[in-house]
Amino acid sequence: MKRSINIFSILVFFMVLSACEDQLAEEPKDFISPGTFFANQGDAEQAIAGAYAAVWVGDNYMNLFRHHAEYTLARGSWTSMGNYSQRINNDQYGRIDGIWATLYTTINRSNLVLQKVPDIVDISTEVQKRIIAEAHFLRARSYFELLKGWGAVPLRLDPFTGTSEVSAPRASESQLYSQILSDLAIAETDLPVKVGDATGRASRWAAKNAVGARIHEHGELGGSGH
DSSP, X not given: OHHHHHHHHHHHHHXXXXXXXXXXXXXXXXXXXXXXXXXXXXXXHHHHHHXXXXXXXXXXXHHHHHTTSTTOXXXXXXXXXXXXXXXXXXXXXXXXXXXHHHHHHHHHHHHHHHHHGGGOSBSOHHHHHHHHHHHHHHHHHHHHHHHHHHSSOBOOOSOOOSGGGOOOOBOOHHHHHHHHHHHHHHHHHHSOSOOTTOTTSOOHHIIIIIIIIHHHHTTTTTTTTO
């Protein structure tokens, strides 16, 4: 009798455990994935806003390039950034890593826009072209900054979502410049001439001048075959 009671208790325990697992199993209601997010014009606008936002995560991006410029003098913990003859100190290693991560985050978000937005149906053609052009511009600018800081770097034209996709070989500087100019040509065609109240967004003149003009003006394509 006691043995039967024990067996019955064990069976009840597993039945209760199974019921609890069923109750605790949740179907996510607010999880957003690339496969379900890009459904309409509002989603596309949010996605390109995320690509812009990636550029300004923290202040390392702005300060690193500002303190290398001739019109300013780096001070405090940024001193070694403004001194071309001085080796960087320990304070700068994390900042440089942050710049690298910021630029590739911008590239990855731009790549996601370029992959998903062209397939959206619920969006005006004009807005769709503008958002795609902005993504091309942001990708071009990010690769230009990577080239200035690191030379030949990995060239990613598709979004990646997992650590298994992180490793990639370096592309040649010639390949990178070709991609930059290709992205800028698309951006120049479909970006608006003026952005109006949308301060900080890319315009056609940004594509013409901000990166492209500097590449040609400084002869940085010399030796690249273009």
